[in-house]
Amino acid sequence: MLYKAYEIQRSLMNASSAWASMMADMLNDPRLPFSAYGPNQTMASALDVFAHATAPRGKPAFGIRTIQVDGQVHAVHETTVVHRPFGDLKRFTHDGLGADAPRLLLVAPMSGHYATLLRGTVERLLERAEVYITDWADAKYVPLAEGHFNLDDYIDYLIGFLEHIGPGTHMMAVCQPSVPAFAATAVLAAQKHPCRPLTLTMMGGPIDTRESPTAVNDHAVTKPYVWFKHNVITTVPENYPGAGRQVYPGFVQLTSFMSMNLGSHMMSHYKLFQHMVQGAEESAEATKTFYDEYRSVCDLPAEFYLQTVDVVFQRHALPQGEFIHRGQPVDLGAITDTAILCIEGERDDISGIGQTRAALKVTPNLPADMKQYLLAPEVGHYGIFNGSRWRKTIAPVIEAWMARYATRDNAADGKPRRGNKLAAVS
Secondary structure (H helix, E strand, C coil): CHHHHHHHHHHHHHHHHHHHHHHHHHHHCCCCCCCCCHHHHHHHHHHHHHHHHHCCCCCCCCCCCEEEECCEEEEEEEEEEECCCCEEEEEEEECCCCCCCCEEEEECCCCCECHHHHHHHHHHHCCCCEEEEEEECCHHHCCHHHCCCCHHHHHHHHHHHHHHHCCCEEEEEECCCHHHHHHHHHHHHHCCCCCCCCEEEEECCCCCCCCCCCHHHHHHHCCCHHHHHHHCCEECCCCCCCCCCEEECHHHHHHHHHHHCHHHHHHHHHHHHHHHHHCCHHHHHHHHHHHHHHCCECCEEHHHHHHHHHHHHHCCCCCCCCCEECCEECCHHHCCCCEEEEEEECCCCCCCCCCCHHHHCCCCCCCHHHEEEEEECCCCCHHHCCCHHHHHHHHHHHHHHHHHCCCECCCCCCCECCCCCCCCCC
8 A cells, every 4th residue: 555655646746746847947938028037936946946856766877978087088888797686787997997906896775775876986986996886676676576685685696796706806885785795705705715805895884783873773673573564565566567576665765864854855955946046056956966866766675674674773683693694604703804994974874983883893803904994074974975075085095995905815814915004993
């Protein structure tokens, strides 16, 4: 019933959006008498804001055509190198990269938004690295015949992607995938697999949500597992290829996130209205661009969502040494030669301070100088991987970390070669 009610509401809002957009265009038409008259412009701006807020949205494109590096402009090449039912692997490169450029697997969240939420992340990292990114599928478009997808499958996908890219790959996880990326690293380390990552960077991830719990964490622990199963899981309707699949709908996740900062979102739209009335087109377009991405959401497989709530947020299985993958315990102590960088934002209201840093405490056999921690001052959750501070302050730290552990030699201890030493912060 939840999904069907949403589809009815979406159809009505789509029609309203089209009507509002048409009326705004009419009021802005210079051929219309008094089109430049103040009240008409105010009404047109209000209708435009409404039309944008209620417009239908599909999967955005990355759209990274060129990139400028050291004053030179290079064409960007985007290809899909691995096709899987629940997620593809995309590759970004450009002709300005040297043969020794690091290869980086960027693990995008499967949390209701598309991988394009990390467009700015890809664009900045692409300056110096060959970037691969997980492009997770919208579950409502995956037919039931393709089976189910849970946290075990997520880890298997990451291992498969690392194997495709090959030995000597770095891995970086943004937010939610920090847990499966950490687990995948441990699984490969226990096997002494040649494709275990050289470095693992985790950003704003819920490794141990008992540290500085946020409203998101509180919501996950104040309600029992069965509450989530009965209240936020629904069935994909017949008008989608994934009809009959149980999912956690993207529109529920979007509603939850927006309700956390409802006042801020309302103020953003009021400022958008003001900018449009004032003719500040650049500022208005920046706000529209942000919300075009923010409101583009996709559905999650129910089994993955529920297992994540149970294992990550309620039982804290990974930091307590109780995480199981395919029936086998995940031993974080097996990680001995993958350098770990943990990054957190001082103002992160999704993953509190200390939740990601906890990874440094639960890897007892990793040398201290192969652990690094960065707390980005005055940065919120989104700012960790997007925006000016990401580009100018955080990305250079990641690049230096990958450069420091650029290879893995054949020494008996298996440690990567070191360049100029960086201070390890524990």
